[in-house]
Every structure is written in structure tokens, then in C-alpha cells.
Amino acid sequence: MYGNSLEKVRTVEEDPERLREFEERIRRGEKIEPGDWMPAEYRRQLIRMISQHAHSEIVGMLPEGAWITRAPSLRRKLILLAKVQDEGGHGQYLYHAAETLGVTREEMIDALLSGKAKYSNVFNYPTLNYADVGVIGYLVDFAAILNQTMLARCSYGPYARAMVRICAEENFHKKQGQDLVIRMARGTPTQKAMVQDAINRWWWPTLMMFGPHDSDSPNSEVLIRWGIKTKTNDELRQAFLNQIVPELHALGLSVPDPDLRYDEESGNWIHGPIDWDHFWRVIKGHGPCNHERMQARRQAHEDGRWVREALAAYASRQGRNDAGNGGEGLAL
Amino acid sequence: MSDTQWPRYQVFVQEKPGEPYQDAGSVHAPDAEMALLNARDVFARRPSVSGMWVVPAGAIFSRTAQEIELQPLQTQDDGEETWYRVCAKERPAGTQTVLMRLKAASPAAALRLALDTYAGPSAPYAWWVFPESEITASREEDVESLYTPAEYKTFRLSSDFHTVTVMRSLGKGRRPDRVRLKEGAGGP
Numbered sequence: 001m002y003g004n005s006l007e008k009v010r011t012v013e014e015d016p017e018r019l020r021e022f023e024e025r026i027r028r029g030e031k032i033e034p035g036d037w038m039p040a041e042y043r044r045q046l047i048r049m050i051s052q053h054a055h056s057e058i059v060g061m062l063p064e065g066a067w068i069t070r071a072p073s074l075r076r077k078l079i080l081l082a083k084v085q086d087e088g089g090h091g092q093y094l095y096h097a098a099e100t101l102g103v104t105r106e107e108m109i110d111a112l113l114s115g116k117a118k119y120s121n122v123f124n125y126p127t128l129n130y131a132d133v134g135v136i137g138y139l140v141d142f143a144a145i146l147n148q149t150m151l152a153r154c155s156y157g158p159y160a161r162a163m164v165r166i167c168a169e170e171n172f173h174k175k176q177g178q179d180l181v182i183r184m185a186r187g188t189p190t191q192k193a194m195v196q197d198a199i200n201r202w203w204w205p206t207l208m209m210f211g212p213h214d215s216d217s218p219n220s221e222v223l224i225r226w227g228i229k230t231k232t233n234d235e236l237r238q239a240f241l242n243q244i245v246p247e248l249h250a251l252g253l254s255v256p257d258p259d260l261r262y263d264e265e266s267g268n269w270i271h272g273p274i275d276w277d278h279f280w281r282v283i284k285g286h287g288p289c290n291h292e293r294m295q296a297r298r299q300a301h302e303d304g305r306w307v308r309e310a311l312a313a314y315a316s317r318q319g320r321n322d323a324g325n326g327g328e329g330l331a332l
Numbered sequence: 333m334s335d336t337q338w339p340r341y342q343v344f345v346q347e348k349p350g351e352p353y354q355d356a357g358s359v360h361a362p363d364a365e366m367a368l369l370n371a372r373d374v375f376a377r378r379p380s381v382s383g384m385w386v387v388p389a390g391a392i393f394s395r396t397a398q399e400i401e402l403q404p405l406q407t408q409d410d411g412e413e414t415w416y417r418v419c420a421k422e423r424p425a426g427t428q429t430v431l432m433r434l435k436a437a438s439p440a441a442a443l444r445l446a447l448d449t450y451a452g453p454s455a456p457y458a459w460w461v462f463p464e465s466e467i468t469a470s471r472e473e474d475v476e477s478l479y480t481p482a483e484y485k486t487f488r489l490s491s492d493f494h495t496v497t498v499m500r501s502l503g504k505g506r507r508p509d510r511v512r513l514k515e516g517a518g519g520p
Contacts, residue, residue, distance in 0.1 A: 030424045033458045035396040075487065082488040085377065092374045096358045099340070105360060106337040161427060162357070168490075169378070175493035182498055250502040312338070315362030 026227040031157035034100040054094035056120035063127045097158040124287030131198035137177015155227030185251040200256040210237040241269040340389040341367035355428035364468035381479040391466040393439030396458040407441045415464040416442035420456035
């Protein structure tokens, strides 16, 4: 659940002395805080990444949320409710982190609802049955954790702190999914077939979550130099494969990649070619659920309007709508 | 019409009685009362919370160490003194933590005083100052209904799932259908 660096880095003329000091601070492992000087491009990249990450959390509530009413037991229902509620909370942490850079929540939400903003591509695929809840937790959330553990060391203080909080909670998401996958893998033949089918469908979208190969990620270099990222897309994807492939095999499950092989020399699992044309088609709005997801978000925004109006009316009647806005430059 | 851009409130959380309040993040709300309720949903889904404050973001005077260095604090005002709370971020990856309560004539004067009397190991990286009067705090009698229920929701803690143990025994070559899972309050 995160924003990829798909947009080219713009070069803006910066005061070389300030830039040098800034990069020196990052090398010392200091966190950049909202009031501090930062290159315009650092701010722009962060706003883009964090807001995209926030949108992903919010849209990410939809695929699994659809199964809350059809959970197989009360315990699974409580778990799924808690998980989906967490995703909503994560979206809030992240919108907050982005706001510290001077963008408003309204601008971000408008960008999402108008279709201008991107969110993680993985949520443009359908959830067909309850095995998907297990596999999303196990594969998708694990992929997200790898990325987010990296971002918890990000040089921008508010983003890093949001990530620390999110990673702790996301671990529950992964483990509840893994727990469900384990139970299905050792269940009836039908359950085992269901969970294998879900893995087959989610495998490639999950591998694509890490973004294009390093050779096609022109931004990685500057994002790493500025401490926004500390690992490349391919490094994260490799860490994912090396952990998850042996686990799936141990569970008697297979990976839908005929070219998957273990490389003795490097100790790495090597995946077959990824269909990037498919990836770009989905990003450009032609995935199986892009339209449905955006419709659901717009509908939710409209359906909540009366609540927002009622709360605003209550506040103004109580004469307490005086808190004022602003505070964007807080050194959080 | 800006129907999503309510005022922003900074949220401070105390994890256990007696511990300092720490910055958790922010929420938007039409008033402080709703801000406290939103803050509970966003920041108290898990144990443990013993108290929360919300402070209008606009009421917080904030300076990073870099800002203080580049632009000295303007503290020549001599108005009436009121109580301020001062927070600092003491470690590079740290969180704003409420450290002091002091009387001053302005936020800048309160920060000047805090800088002069700060006795921590190294100079903080960033400061926040706000008047005590701007705090809306959770009430003692609401703690049980607002924050205690999270303590019983053990199913939302990763420690409730024993997947690491299971995977380890599978790694020893045992067949998945022979590994005993700890049954929680119910199977799949």
C-alpha cells in the first residue's frame, strides 16, 4: 500500500549551500521537520508519495470491506472489521503527514475523487471469496510491510513516525492473513483449492506492487540520496520473494510462475518476466475494478455529506467553530 | 464549499497515568469535542491510552532548532503572563513530548524560557508551545468507556496469531496438516 515513484524528478535550481547542508543532515541520520529548509523537489515528491499512500489505504478498505458481512465466523468478522478500520486509520495518519508539507486534506481528497490522484494498483482487482482475505493479508500486506519498514526510516520526520505506527498495526494484518492461509492450506481439499486459486490471482499484482524494475525507475537515485527511500524496488521485491516462496512451498502451495527458480549462488528466488504492459494498462484506468473503486469512494463521500453538515451545524450552534485553520508549518 | 476542511486539532496521547503526553498526529473536526471522539477512533484502537488532549493546530507555536538558529525569537512583549505547555522532540527520530509547564507573556517568551532552562542531554530538534487554555482533555470518567474496550480486543494484536511458531515447525519438515494450530476463539 504505497505510492511509487512513477513520475520524473524535476530539477529545480536550489541554493547550493543550503542543499549541501540539507544533504549533510540526511547523511547524519537527522529527520527533516516541517519548519526546516528542504528542496522544493523533496517537498513535491513527498506530497505525491504520502498522499498516494494515504489514498491507497482508503481505497484499500474496499476490496476486503466487501466481505465483512460474509465472514465465515464471528471471530473472522471481528478480525476483518478491525483490519478495515485500521486501513481507514492509516489513511488518516498519512493525510496528516502530507498536510505538514502544506497541502490540504481537501485538495488531496478532491484529487482522489476526481481521478487525478493515483493509489496502489493492487486494489483494482476483485476479491472473489473469503480466501482472498487471507491471501491479501499474507501477500499484499507483507509486501506493504517491507516497503513501509523502509519508509519508517525515511528522512522526513512526520512520514517516518506515521510509518512506525502503521508497521506495528500492519503486522497484525499480515499475521491474520497468514493464519487464515495456513488453516485453509491444511483444511479440506476444497479449502486448499480455494486458497491456491486466490494465490494464483494475487501473485502477479503483488509482485507489481513494488513498482517497475530499477532500470526503469529514474527517480530511485535521488529518492535514495535524500533518504526518502533506502532500498530500490527490485531489492524490496527480492526480499519479498526470498521470504514468501519457501513459506508457500512449506504449506504445500505453489507459485503461479513457471520460470520461478532458486539461484544457488546468490541464494535468491528469481521470478519470471512481469507483464508490465498489463501493469500500465491497469494504472491508466483499465483494470478490472478501477471504475468500481472510484464509484464507491464518490458514493461514500456523497453519502457522508449529511453527517458533515450536521456536525458543522452543531458546532456553529455551540459557537465553537472558532479553532481557526492553519498550523501547516508545525514542526511535528 | 470546503466541507472536508474542518479545523485541524493536534492530538496528544498519554499511554499510562503519570506518563507524559506525546504527539500522536492530528484530526480534523468541527469542534474540540468531536476532535476528541475522532482522535479516539484514529489513535486509540489498541491499548493503551489513559488520556487524550486535543489542541487547535493554529494555537501551536512551533520552531525547529534550525529556525531558532536562523531567526532569533522575538520576545520583547511584556503582556500578561499565562500558563504554557512546552513540548520538545529530543531525539532525531523522536516524537514531540510535553515536557514543561511554565508561565510567560507570549509563546516566544515561553520558548525562550524553556531553551534557557532545558536540562536534557542534548538540544532538542524541534519545539512546540501552546497556551494551557487551548487544551481540551478527555475526562477521567470517560476513560473506561472510550479507551478501555481496546484492551479486550486481543484479536487485533499480532501476538494473537501464532504463525511464526507454525512456520518454524513446517521448516523442520513437518507436513502442514500435521502441525497443531492454537485454536483461538474459533477456527477459520
